[in-house]
Amino acid sequence: MSASSVPLISVVSPVYQAERVLDELVVRLEAELVPLAGSGWEIILVDDGSTDESWQVICRHAARRPQIRGLRLSRNFGQHHAITAGLDQCLGQWIAVLDCDLQDQPEEISRLWHKAQEGYDAVLARRGQRTDSPVAIWGARLFYRMLEYLTGQAQDPEVSNFGIYHRRLINTILQLRESTRYFPTMVRWAGFRQTSLRVAHGQTSRPTSYSLARRLQLALDILLTYSDKPLRLAVYLGLLLAGVAFGLGLWMLFRALRGQIVVLGYASLIVSLCFFSGVLITVLGVVGLYVGKTFEGVRARPLYVVAESTV
Secondary structure, eight states, X not given: OOGGGSOSEEEEEEESSOHHHHHXXXXXXXXXXXXXXXXXXXXXEEEOSOSSSHHHHHHHHHHHOTTEEEEEESSOOOHHHHHHHHHHHXXXXXXXXXXXXXXXXXXXXHHHHHHXXXXXXXXXXXXXXXXXXXXXXXXHHHHHHHHHHHHOSOOXXXXXXXXXXXXXXXXXXXTOOOSSOOHHHHHHHHOSSEEEEEEOBOOOSSOOSOOHHHHHHHHHHHHHHHOOHHHHHHHHHHHHHHHHHHHHHHHHHHHHHTTOOSSTTHHHHHHHHHHHHHHHHHHHHHHHHHHHHHHHHHHTOOSOOEEEEOO
16 A cells, blocks of 8 residues: 555544444544545444444445444454454554544544644543543542552553554554453553643443443453562462461460460461461462463464454
C-alpha cells in the first residue's frame, strides 16, 4: 500500500451487546472524522461474540461506506482480545481506541489528535466527571489501587482504553502476543512519549459487562502476567507463619516448664502441622498459578478467531 493511501486515522472499537448504540456511535464517529481527515480514515468494529443484532448493524454500515469494516469473532474472547483483533487489521498512521458504549465520546478524538501533534506518540484520555454510579466509581478505584499495589505498576483509574496512538507504538504492542491482554498496561510498557488529556465522560443506558467477578478475574490475570509479587508475598507469608509458630513454640515450652501441659508433645505437633501445611499450600498454590500461566503461553493458541469479516 502506498503512503498516500494509508489512512490518517483508524478507529478501533470492541463491540459487545451494543445494537442499541451502534448507529449513534457510527454517525458521531463519521461526523468527527470527516472534517479531521477528509477521506483518510477508517472505522473497525470488532464484534466480540455478541448474541444480539450487533453484527447485523455492523454489516449494514460496512455496506454503506467502504471506510467502515467489521470483524466478528467466533465467540466472546474479551474486550482486550477484541482490541488486538482490530489493531491487527487497522492501517492508519494514528489509531484511536474507544469503547462502543458512548461513554468514550467520539467528539474528543480531534482534541486527542491535536494534542498528539505536539510531539507525543500516545495521548491517553483521562475521564473527567464520571457518569457511573458511586458504587461503580469506588469499586473501580479500589480495583486499580489493589492492582497498583500487587503489580508494582502505576494504575490510573481515570485512564482506560480511550486514547490516540501513533503507528510505531501500536506496532510495538502488536509484537506482544501473550495470551493475557490488558491494553492500558501494554501501552505503558511500550513507552515512547506519552501524555494525557482530560475529556468529558459520556452517559450510556447500556449496562456494563464487567461484573465484580470479571474484574477480579482480570486483576488475577494481569497480576500473574505482569508481576512476580505474589511469589514474594508467599515468601513473606511463610516467614510470618514461621515467626508465629516460633512464638507459639516458646509459649508452649514456657507452659510445659510450669507444668501446665499434661500431654507433652501434643501441642507442639499440632502447631508444626498447621505451620507447615499453611506454608506448603500457600506456596504451592501461588507457584501453581504461575505454572498454569506458563503452560497457557506455551500452547501458543491464537489470541482470537475471526468467524466473519465484511472485507
